[in-house]
Amino acid sequence: MLYTEASRILQNVQEKKASVKNLVLSSKYKNKKQLFALVCETLKYKPILVKILENTKLQKREKILKSDGLALVLVYDFLLGKGLIRANFKFKNAISKHKSALQSELARLKVKAGIILPRYIRVNTLKTSVKDVIDHFKKEGFLQQHITSPSYESYISTVRSLAKNHFLLDIHIPELLAFGAGTDLHDHVLYKSGEIIFQDKASCIPGYVLAPPPGSEVMDCCAAPGNKTSQLAAMMQNKGKLHAFDKDPKRTATMVTMLLRSGVLCASCENIDFLRCDPESPKYKDVEYILVDPSCSGSGIVNRLNDMTDDAMSTAASRLDGLGRIQLSILVHAMTFPKVKKLVYSTCSVHQRENESVVNRALQLTGDHFKLIMVMKELPSRGKELSEPSNGFFQAKKCLRMDPVSDLTNGFFVAMFEKRKHVTDSVKDIVEQSGAKDFIHFVSKETHVKEKTECLKSPKQINSHGHDMDISENGQTNGRKQKVKGKKNKLQVIKQRVVEKTNLKPPELKSRNKKKQKRKHRPVTG
Numbered sequence: 001m002l003y004t005e006a007s008r009i010l011q012n013v014q015e016k017k018a019s020v021k022n023l024v025l026s027s028k029y030k031n032k033k034q035l036f037a038l039v040c041e042t043l044k045y046k047p048i049l050v051k052i053l054e055n056t057k058l059q060k061r062e063k064i065l066k067s068d069g070l071a072l073v074l075v076y077d078f079l080l081g082k083g084l085i086r087a088n089f090k091f092k093n094a095i096s097k098h099k100s101a102l103q104s105e106l107a108r109l110k111v112k113a114g115i116i117l118p119r120y121i122r123v124n125t126l127k128t129s130v131k132d133v134i135d136h137f138k139k140e141g142f143l144q145q146h147i148t149s150p151s152y153e154s155y156i157s158t159v160r161s162l163a164k165n166h167f168l169l170d171i172h173i174p175e176l177l178a179f180g181a182g183t184d185l186h187d188h189v190l191y192k193s194g195e196i197i198f199q200d201k202a203s204c205i206p207g208y209v210l211a212p213p214p215g216s217e218v219m220d221c222c223a224a225p226g227n228k229t230s231q232l233a234a235m236m237q238n239k240g241k242l243h244a245f246d247k248d249p250k251r252t253a254t255m256v257t258m259l260l261r262s263g264v265l266c267a268s269c270e271n272i273d274f275l276r277c278d279p280e281s282p283k284y285k286d287v288e289y290i291l292v293d294p295s296c297s298g299s300g301i302v303n304r305l306n307d308m309t310d311d312a313m314s315t316a317a318s319r320l321d322g323l324g325r326i327q328l329s330i331l332v333h334a335m336t337f338p339k340v341k342k343l344v345y346s347t348c349s350v351h352q353r354e355n356e357s358v359v360n361r362a363l364q365l366t367g368d369h370f371k372l373i374m375v376m377k378e379l380p381s382r383g384k385e386l387s388e389p390s391n392g393f394f395q396a397k398k399c400l401r402m403d404p405v406s407d408l409t410n411g412f413f414v415a416m417f418e419k420r421k422h423v424t425d426s427v428k429d430i431v432e433q434s435g436a437k438d439f440i441h442f443v444s445k446e447t448h449v450k451e452k453t454e455c456l457k458s459p460k461q462i463n464s465h466g467h468d469m470d471i472s473e474n475g476q477t478n479g480r481k482q483k484v485k486g487k488k489n490k491l492q493v494i495k496q497r498v499v500e501k502t503n504l505k506p507p508e509l510k511s512r513n514k515k516k517q518k519r520k521h522r523p524v525t526g
């Protein structure tokens with residue numbers, strides 16, 4: 001029923017009869033969340049699924065798959081979704097007979113798009129040593145490869161040619177091993193015991209360059225599921241204090257489990273919104289190192305097959321601007337912690353709006369209190385200059401970009417800041433004067449309301465309590481709709497106040513400085 005219903009909806013969407021949302025809501029299928037997700041994901045991957053169907057001639061071979069919609073949803077779920085666990089025998093059989101043809105066609109298309117990455121593992125030095133792990137793999141028959149010359153080209157070509165049972169000790173990150181693409185170590189004893197951690201090379205760089213020494217006090221603002229947190233703890237040799245925050249309760253719980261398995265003892269995990277965390281609190285008065293790795297569009301992540309899909313949603317300018325606003329508030333908020341001296345900002349996005357633009361604005365909003373530090377100058381992919389940097393001194397080249405084609409990692413961005421030594425004013429005052437504090441306050445509220453609204457709009461919430469709900473025409477429950485309306489009104493009031501006080505609409509803060517200098521600051525509350 002799920003697959004036939006999803007197929008019917010796909011067909012209707014194709015014929016432009018109605019929107020996915022309306023078709024799902026009017027469907028008789030009970031689990032709207034499941035149906036909505038299946039249709040949306042199939043649509044997202046449609047271009048690659050169509051190619052797979054054409055090249056394997058599946059529809060000609062299996063009469064049951066004559067309908068395009070049904071073939072698409074089944075192949076999607078088999079290759080990229082939940083693996084047809086909800087399908088009946090007829091459907092499962094029709095697809096699994098062609099398992100190897102389908103899988104190799106998917107792999108072939110990935111290779112063609114040049115997006116096959118090696119399998120990177122980070123050795124967890126809290127539990128073992130690089131030497132012991134290498135010896136372990138060698139004993140199991142894996143072959144260690146070595147680069148033939150110290151050049152980056154030689155390194156990349158060695159990584160590119162790694163076979164499944166080959167591995168290389170990375171030349172940049174000392175605890176990192178690269179294995180040939182397709183090496184599956186999920187059942188490996190070292191993974192299960194937390195001695196090795198799956199972590200893309202690019203994602204190891206923020207922690208590596210932040211390099212908190214043992215005994216230091218560190219903050220990981222957006223920490224779950226905790227890969228970078230455990231790396232930071234390893235660099236600190238479990239000595240010192242590591243505050244790990246995440247606002248998502250489920251992800252925080254996953255992080256706690258993951259950190260326990262990794263032998264992390266110096267971290268305290270809190271399920272909180274970092275924007276509501278008070279920099280003046282005595283709890284954080286000694287924090288000197290901060291990692292800011294906020295939510296982003298994920299457009300750099302290769303496994304999502306972004307290059308091969310029509311993922312217009314993820315790149316819509318308005319969505320990127322929204323993300324950029326949140327990322328900027330988190331970064332600037334982190335900069336206001338009184339003792340911070342080194343700060344790293346990272347995303348797995350390829351968009352300037354989430355990367356260089358955020359860095360540029362953060363520098364602007366915090367006066368000359370922070371300077372950009374060159375991130376790993378030995379790596380060739382650098383930040384991209386903005387066409388219109390809003391201040392003169394922004395040097396994008398100091399930031400690092402990692403690129404799937406030239407660096408064999410996910411697309412990634414890293415910027416590093418250092419607090420200037422000569423500054424005497426507190427960054428908090430500067431941020432208040434520049435209007436950024438009002439802005440952060442606004443974004444925090446806006447995100448909160450948006451999240452509530454999104455929850456209501458999504459079919460997930462319609463069914464989430466497991467009982468029939470009073471679904472109105474547009475799919476929202478009447479009582480909950482009222483509540484959101486109330487929250488939205490409240491947000492409008494806050495926005496109005498920010499606009500009145502700052503004479504601009506968040507996030508356009510450029511002219512704020514001049515105007516603010518003429519007036520005395522009155523912080524916005526509420």
Ligand SMILES: C[S@@+](CC[C@H](N)C(=O)[O-])C[C@H]1O[C@@H](n2cnc3c(N)ncnc32)[C@H](O)[C@@H]1O
Nearest residue numbers: 222223225226227228246247248273274294295
């Ligand atoms: C890119 S992920 C972090 C990945 C993590 N650093 C790692 O390496 O495993 C971003 C995380 O930020 C969290 N997040 C987003 N906004 C936040 C906020 N205002 N306060 C705390 N956590 C936040 C999200 O819940 C998400 O888990």
